[in-house]
Every structure is written in C-alpha cells, then in structure tokens.
Amino acid sequence: MQWIQQQFQSYLPFVSENHLIQASLIFFVAVIFSKIAKIIIHRLQVHAAGRTANTFDDYLFGILIRPVSLSILLIGIYMAIVRSQLLPEQLDIVESILITIAVFFWLSCVLNGAKFVLRSLSTNETKVKVVQQHTLPLFENLAVILLYGAAVYFIFVAWDINVSAWIASAGILGLALSFAAKDTLANLFAGVFILADAPYKIGDFIVLDSGERGMVTHIGIRSTRILTRADVEITIPNAIIGNTKITNETAGPSSKFRIAIQIGVAYGSDIPKVRAALLAAVMQVDNVETTPAPRVRFRTFGDSSLNFELLCWVREPVLRGAVSDLLNEAVYNEFNRQNIQIPFPQQDVYLHHVDK
Secondary structure: OHHHHHHHHHHHHHOOOOHHHHHHHHHHHHHHHHHHHHHHHHHHHHHHHHHOOOOHHHHHHHHHHHHHHHHHHHHHHHHHHHHHOOOOOOHHHHHHHHHHHHHHHHHHHHHHHHHHHHHHHHHOOOOOOOOOOOOHHHHHHHHHHHHHHHHHHHHHHHOOOOHHHHHHHHHHHHHHHHHHOHHHHHHHHHHHHHHHHOOOOOOOEEEEOOOOEEEEEEEOOOEEEEEOOOOOEEEEEHHHHHOOOEEEOOOOOOOOEEEEEEEEEOOOOOHHHHHHHHHHHHHOOOOEOOOOOOEEEEEEEOOOOEEEEEEEEEOOHHHHHHHHHHHHHHHHHHHHHOOOOOOOOOOOOOOOOOOO
C-alpha cells in the first residue's frame, strides 16, 4: 500500500495542487480499477474456467469477484483519505475500520470456498476417504472455528490489540468452563468421535444396551436422536452412546434383516414334513426375500418338543415386526392343515392315598 501511495504522489502534483481534487481523483481511479477487476474475473470465469470439466474453478472465480473488487476500492478510499489530509489524527482508526471490513468480506469468501471444497470431496469418497457424507458436518464445523479464529486474530492485529493477553485470558476462561461444563464437553468430544468413526449413519436401525431400538434421524455434536417403532423420538447424549455397545441392524453388505421364528413340534412328528410345512408357510407371506432363501434348522431336543427354527430375510429391519406376525399366523394355520401337533407344557399330578 505504501508503494502504491508513493506512485500516486509522484504523479498527482502534475494534475493539481489541491489535495481534495487529488483525493477525488484517487477515489475515481480506485472505482475504475475495481470495475476492471470485476470484469476481468468474470471473463476468466466464463471463458477460461468454463472450458474445464470440474466446477471448482467456476465457483472460485465467482466468489472472488466481490472481495477482490472491494479490496481495491478500500485501498483507494484509504489513499484518498490520506491524500486529502482531512483526518490526520484519526488515520489509524480509519485504517483499522477498512481492514476490518476487508477481513469480513474475505472471511465470507474463504468460508464459502472451504465448504464447497469439503462438500465436493464428500461426494467423491474414492479420492479422500476421510471426508464423507457422515463426517462432513465435523469438518465444516472445524473450518468455521478455524476461519473465524483467524479473522478475529487479524482484526485484533488491525486494532493493535495485544493478542497474547487475550489468549492467556481465554486459556484461563476455558479451564474454568471445562470444569463447569464437563458433561457438555464429554458429549461434544463423543460427538466428534462418533462423526469420525461412524458406527452408524442417518437412516440406520440401531439397538442400544438399554433396549432402545429405532431409526437414526439426527447425528449432532451433542446428541443423537432415534425414532422408535412407536413413533417416539428419543434424544440420547453422545457420551452415553460412546460408552455403550451399539447393535447396528442396517450395517453390513446389505440392509436386509434376518427373522428367526422358533417353533416346537411333538415328539414322533415327521421331520421332513415339518420342514416342508414351515417353508410352505413362508411362501404365503409377503415381504419375505427370496435371496437368501428361507431355511429351516432343527435346533434342539426339548423337554416336550422337537425345537425348529425358521429363518428368513426381510428387506429392512423396520419390517421385522409385521412379517413376524404374519409368519406366526401362517405357521400355525399350516400346521393345523397338515395335522402337525404343537405341544404345550403339561404336568400330571398323581394323588397317592395312604391308609392310616
């Protein structure tokens, strides 16, 4: 900025000795340069960036138009004020105000660019495996914190504020807050680890050790929300989820879920007939997947029954309850048609008479 000001000062005396006229000329030239810069960047966006396959350079030139043109204009305003000699004592304050304005505009530009890059990387998981859809909120929040911190630092420097003292004060304040809000911080750290490790994602069906089961509807920094089959939304702090065992019913090669129907038949039953009856019952129920095929397993010899297990798959865990209900009904009706007995516990009581 000093070099530009010296160049202007070397040529301006040839124009006029009036400082206000020179200041007006500086401002006018800055406006022209600002318009020229805007036109050049726009032409680069249309002609040069438009020839490439990716959209990053198009977006980059688009977000650079405003901060670049504004920065040129702010430099011109500062030089015009200096040349006018109207505010010699307030010149430092004016410079700090102009730098602060420029910092806010460049912060918006860099922040939008960072978010665009992160979202582009999250859609192409083959290039950067760390940045994915489920970790995108984590990286966006980190980018916001870092960029806002850098902006505050530059603003403090512009206003000649002692940054080291503020950092020391922030450290003491942070230590006090860490003791006062340890539970909140535990949830925040657990939320970061959940987003990074991704034991589940939105839309998955999870089961906690405490018995809660439902579909994940929201993964936040502080808590996770699941929607149960009773249409009740449960909010669980991330610190609890981070310290418990989670069963993800949707994870794996596919989202299919296996249903196991246990049934006992009387001793003496024809085992091949029982197998055929169970498979016939499956064929009568909708929403049962054909791949993998349903199967029957002869599990154990019970106290009063031969225990079988009918295994079949549904498309997603949410269908488990409805299909299990239909399977139980179909098995019962099929056993009645084929005269296959389902035993039930019985006790025989013998009364022994003793003569006195």
